[in-house]
Amino acid sequence: MIKLEHLSKTFDSIRAVDDISLEIEKGEIFGFLGPNGAGKTTTISMISGLLKPDSGKIYVDSMDLESNLRKIKKIMGVVPQDMAFYEELSAKENLLFWGRLQGVSRKNLEDRIRSYLELTGLLGRENEPLKKYSGGMKRRINLVIGLIHQPKLLLLDEPTIGIDIQTKLNIFKLIKQASSNGTTILYTTHNLMEAEELCHRIAIMDNGKILALGTLEELIQIVGEKDIIIISGKFSVDHGRKITSLFKDATVLSLKEGKIILSLEASKKMPLLLEEFFRQGISIDDVSIKQPNLESVFLKLTGRELRE
Amino acid sequence: MNNIVHLIKKDFKRKWKNPVVILGFLLIPVIFTMIFGIVFGSSEEQTLPQVPILAVDKDKSFLSQFFITALSQGELKKFVSFKVVEEEEGRRLLDKGKASALLVIPENFTEDVWNNRSAEILLLKNPAEQFLPQIAEEIVDTASLLFSALFSVFNDEVSLIRDAIKKESFTDGDVSSLSIQVKNRLEGISRFVFPPVISLKQETISEKGEETGPSLSVQGYILPAMAIMFLLFICNIVFEDILREKEMGTLRRMNVSPLKLSEFIWSKTITSALIGMICTSMLVVLGIALFSIHWGNLFVIFLIILCLNIMLAGFISLIYSFIQTERQAGAVLSSVIIVMSMLGGSMIPVENFPPLVQKISQLTLNYWGLTAFHKAMQHAPFQEMAPLLVGMLGAGIVFSVAGSFFLKRNLRKGLIR
Numbered sequence: 241m242i243k244l245e246h247l248s249k250t251f252d253s254i255r256a257v258d259d260i261s262l263e264i265e266k267g268e269i270f271g272f273l274g275p276n277g278a279g280k281t282t283t284i285s286m287i288s289g290l291l292k293p294d295s296g297k298i299y300v301d302s303m304d305l306e307s308n309l310r311k312i313k314k315i316m317g318v319v320p321q322d323m324a325f326y327e328e329l330s331a332k333e334n335l336l337f338w339g340r341l342q343g344v345s346r347k348n349l350e351d352r353i354r355s356y357l358e359l360t361g362l363l364g365r366e367n368e369p370l371k372k373y374s375g376g377m378k379r380r381i382n383l384v385i386g387l388i389h390q391p392k393l394l395l396l397d398e399p400t401i402g403i404d405i406q407t408k409l410n411i412f413k414l415i416k417q418a419s420s421n422g423t424t425i426l427y428t429t430h431n432l433m434e435a436e437e438l439c440h441r442i443a444i445m446d447n448g449k450i451l452a453l454g455t456l457e458e459l460i461q462i463v464g465e466k467d468i469i470i471i472s473g474k475f476s477v478d479h480g481r482k483i484t485s486l487f488k489d490a491t492v493l494s495l496k497e498g499k500i501i502l503s504l505e506a507s508k509k510m511p512l513l514l515e516e517f518f519r520q521g522i523s524i525d526d527v528s529i530k531q532p533n534l535e536s537v538f539l540k541l542t543g544r545e546l547r548e
Numbered sequence: 549m550n551n552i553v554h555l556i557k558k559d560f561k562r563k564w565k566n567p568v569v570i571l572g573f574l575l576i577p578v579i580f581t582m583i584f585g586i587v588f589g590s591s592e593e594q595t596l597p598q599v600p601i602l603a604v605d606k607d608k609s610f611l612s613q614f615f616i617t618a619l620s621q622g623e624l625k626k627f628v629s630f631k632v633v634e635e636e637e638g639r640r641l642l643d644k645g646k647a648s649a650l651l652v653i654p655e656n657f658t659e660d661v662w663n664n665r666s667a668e669i670l671l672l673k674n675p676a677e678q679f680l681p682q683i684a685e686e687i688v689d690t691a692s693l694l695f696s697a698l699f700s701v702f703n704d705e706v707s708l709i710r711d712a713i714k715k716e717s718f719t720d721g722d723v724s725s726l727s728i729q730v731k732n733r734l735e736g737i738s739r740f741v742f743p744p745v746i747s748l749k750q751e752t753i754s755e756k757g758e759e760t761g762p763s764l765s766v767q768g769y770i771l772p773a774m775a776i777m778f779l780l781f782i783c784n785i786v787f788e789d790i791l792r793e794k795e796m797g798t799l800r801r802m803n804v805s806p807l808k809l810s811e812f813i814w815s816k817t818i819t820s821a822l823i824g825m826i827c828t829s830m831l832v833v834l835g836i837a838l839f840s841i842h843w844g845n846l847f848v849i850f851l852i853i854l855c856l857n858i859m860l861a862g863f864i865s866l867i868y869s870f871i872q873t874e875r876q877a878g879a880v881l882s883s884v885i886i887v888m889s890m891l892g893g894s895m896i897p898v899e900n901f902p903p904l905v906q907k908i909s910q911l912t913l914n915y916w917g918l919t920a921f922h923k924a925m926q927h928a929p930f931q932e933m934a935p936l937l938v939g940m941l942g943a944g945i946v947f948s949v950a951g952s953f954f955l956k957r958n959l960r961k962g963l964i965r
Contacts, residue, residue, distance in 0.1 A: 288804040289803075290800065310806055313804060313805055313806045314806045316804065318801065318804040320797055320800065320801060322796075322797040323797070324796060324797030324798045324800065325796075325798065325801075326558070326796075326798065328562055328565045328566055329558070329561060329562065329565070333558075333561060337554060337557075337558045338801075338805075340550075340554045341551060341554055341555075341802065341805050341806075341807055342805055342806065343806065369565070385801075
């Protein structure tokens, strides 16, 4: 459904997207995972036609985006990070407007609006102006606007920022339903749990590059059986290096004064590691062990935690 | 085209749900007109306020009375109200602000005039007023000049009359002799006084009066003048929406739909023109209902409303091509609208400006619109209206096309954050 070939984009001297290539299948939920500034939104903006890439090609539904932009826009839905609708209009008026703009007939729209409002639990409040809605309700409408014309491709740019768990689950339900109906979904997030729960495949991005791409299981294999251990305390970089050099199977992912992140089989080596710290007279403030998951993959790939 | 219709419908719904600002701008011209009506009178015939002048006749002669009467005759009667009072009372009333000026005719007025000596008339002006005492001064000044000219030309005949009055005997022979002398004098000066150009001038005035139709009332001037100024502000409100939509993210969202950016811009121009037309029509109706304004032929007025609002919407769209933020819009648009309104006659009649400024005034949208309204009110023939209408429509189309082109470029830049 989507094919990106050596896509790059630079703003002034910053390379926001750096030579990324990938393919996404029809009906797939594909996640772009990365911290702020990783290049996720820039990639989505290029796919939606808002930004022109400096180099590289984008194909949507086997059509070259550059020469078929208008056709592609008809089969594409976009849900931006911000809530982009008219707050003084009601949910129904907004959905009618956005649907008509996408070329959906009035009759079809009425039916769709009803069914989406029912799915999102907003039926009965469709005539209230959106300014009276809660944040979560607005998020749901923001998503439905992107879905109302039943697009073949849906681009979701962090659609769950600042919402309660109930709304998040409702949004996930809608996304999964759209995917099962054949809509390809491109989902950007910096939330590991969301990516794990929702996406069929995930691309981990940082500094404009795709660091790893695959299913959750494939990505976890990058860290293997080892756990990710994070130790904070009062020690210097030299101390940290000296201690970890004693453990041959340990891989140091990040080392700075007072904090070390390493990959090691915790169940076997953890007591010895801590003992070594104590033996050197180092006081430890905090120790955490992470089982192999997306977070540990991200740590392994970037040497830092996603929220840093 | 369908998309433009959807966008216009959406904008109308939004404005309908929040009409306060537009209604505010719509009411201001009505309130201004009402205030001006109260201050300057509401009769359609009365285009200027009457200047109240007090007159003190210390001479109490035929000539002094003739002078005062002459000042309140004919057309002057419409603008000047004279009241003869004693000097003490006159000064008291002037101090109280009950009159714009006090005219004092000295005791020896007739004697001085008869003897061909310079007679001085005193005019005391009310310092609390600005314009009306000035008008009084102009009127008295002109009357004095005319009297002086009259007495200079008929000096000999005046002497004859004076002597006869002194003798208190007027024989038939005196009358015949005086008549022949006046006739000869008139014949002698007729070469200068009655050349064809003078009679032509009189005729021109009367013809012009017929051509221009009914004179404009104060409200007939103020309402369209203010309306055009505030229509520009109303257009601005619609176009401000572009910046707001950019801020809200709806413009970005539209830009990833099949909608063309030019369709979005044209929808704003059309919405602005339509809202402007509705507002102008409401003002026309209010003008009739509240101020009995005679707008002239209503079909012509409809054409003016149409062409004017297309021109105003196009102009504002062009201005928005150079604006990026709401703050910029506030500063630039307010300045442009106020300066243009001042020059174009929305605040001060253009005739009051020096010739160079009057020429500049003709470049403003307010001038065009206002001229069209005034011509329609004065029942100008359609041939006279047509160039104005075509000019406004043409300017509107050029502005809108240029605005669409440049605004599209401006918006493209702003869509990327």
